[in-house]
Amino acid sequence: MTSLTIARPDDWHLHLRDGAMMRAVLPWTARDFARAIIMPNLVPPVVTGDQAAAYRDRILSALPDGMDFDPLMTLYLTEDTDADDVTAAHQSGLVKAVKLYPAGATTNSASGVTNFDNIRPVLERMAEIGLPLCVHGEVTDHDIDIFDREAVFIDRVLDPIRRATPGLRVVMEHITTSNAVDYARAQDDSLGATITTHHLVINRNHILAGGIKPHYYCLPVAKREEHRLALRAAATSGEARFFLGTDSAPHTDANKLLPCGCAGCFTAPNTLPILAQVFEEESALDRLEAFTSRNGPKFYGLPINKGTVTLVKSAPTLPSHVDTDEGPVTVFDPGFDLMWSVQ
Numbered sequence: 001m002t003s004l005t006i007a008r009p010d011d012w013h014l015h016l017r018d019g020a021m022m023r024a025v026l027p028w029t030a031r032d033f034a035r036a037i038i039m040p041n042l043v044p045p046v047v048t049g050d051q052a053a054a055y056r057d058r059i060l061s062a063l064p065d066g067m068d069f070d071p072l073m074t075l076y077l078t079e080d081t082d083a084d085d086v087t088a089a090h091q092s093g094l095v096k097a098v099k100l101y102p103a104g105a106t107t108n109s110a111s112g113v114t115n116f117d118n119i120r121p122v123l124e125r126m127a128e129i130g131l132p133l134c135v136h137g138e139v140t141d142h143d144i145d146i147f148d149r150e151a152v153f154i155d156r157v158l159d160p161i162r163r164a165t166p167g168l169r170v171v172m173e174h175i176t177t178s179n180a181v182d183y184a185r186a187q188d189d190s191l192g193a194t195i196t197t198h199h200l201v202i203n204r205n206h207i208l209a210g211g212i213k214p215h216y217y218c219l220p221v222a223k224r225e226e227h228r229l230a231l232r233a234a235a236t237s238g239e240a241r242f243f244l245g246t247d248s249a250p251h252t253d254a255n256k257l258l259p260c261g262c263a264g265c266f267t268a269p270n271t272l273p274i275l276a277q278v279f280e281e282e283s284a285l286d287r288l289e290a291f292t293s294r295n296g297p298k299f300y301g302l303p304i305n306k307g308t309v310t311l312v313k314s315a316p317t318l319p320s321h322v323d324t325d326e327g328p329v330t331v332f333d334p335g336f337d338l339m340w341s342v343q
Ligand code: DOR
Pocket: 015, 041, 106, 107, 136, 217, 218, 219, 220, 247, 249, 250, 262, 263, 264, 265
C-alpha cells in the first residue's frame, strides 16, 4: 500500500499548555487532528466551567487563520470540585470529560485527589449525567515501585471506584502495561483506554540503557518490552475500547535536561507518520482509522469527522525541534526513519 485515506483523526489526550508555548505547539496538532481532549493541568489548573470557557477562548484565539480545530475541554477534579458547576459545564456542551489526577502523580498534579472518598458525590453525578472521567492511573505511594504504579492503581483505586459507581464512563489514559490491556478487555463498553504514540515505540531500555535519555521520560514511564508488545497488539486490534490519546506533552529542552527534568514526550508533529509505520509493521494499516478516528468518537458519543487525511508512502519533512518564545522543544525521536507523510 502506498497511500491511505482515513477519516480525520482526533487526539483524545493532549497537553496544549498556554501562552507562548501553546501558540507554538497548537498548529502542529491542528494540522493533523480535527479535535482533541485538552488536559487541564495548567498552573493554576482548569477547575471550574468558567476557567474552561476562558481557556477554550484562548486556544481558539491562538489558532492560526484558516485552521479548523475543535478543542474539547476538560475540568481538573479536586476534592472541592462542585458537582453543580460540573453539571452546568457539561450541559452547556463546553466540557466533555473530567480529569482525575492522583495528587503528586505527575506534572502540575498537586491539586489532584488524595482521598478518593471525597470525590464520590461528583463521580456519582457524572455517572448520572453521562460525563466521562479521564484517569491518570498511577498510585503515588513511595513504597510502590514506579514500574508497578499503574497495575497497583487498577487494583486499589480504579476497580473499587468503578464498582462503587455503576454507570460511570471511564477512560484509562495512556495505558502502559499488559495489566491495563487485560483489565480494559474484561470490562463492558463503559470503559475505554487511550494509548500514546510513544508507548507503542519505546520500552524502558530506550530511556535507561546506554545513557539516560530525558526526552523519552514521561509518565506513566515506559515499561518492559512485553508491555510495549501488549500495547501494540491492543492498538492495532481494531477493538472499540482502544483509541489514540497522544499525551503529547511539550516541555522546553531546558526543562527536560535538568537534574530533575520534566516528564513528557512531544509527539504532535509526527504522530501520524509514526502510527502509520507501527500499523504497517503489524500488518494492520486497515485498522489505523479505527484507532485514530472511529473508536474515540464512538466512546464519547460524538460524530466521526467528515474530513479525511491521506497518508502517502514518502519520507516526511518534519522538524527535530519546535521553537517557542520560551526555548526549543524537542520533537519525539522514534529512533527509525519515517516512511509515511501526511499529504
Ligand atoms: O509525561 C507526562 N507529561 N505525563 C503526564 O501525565 C503529564 C504530562 C505533562 O503535563 O507534562
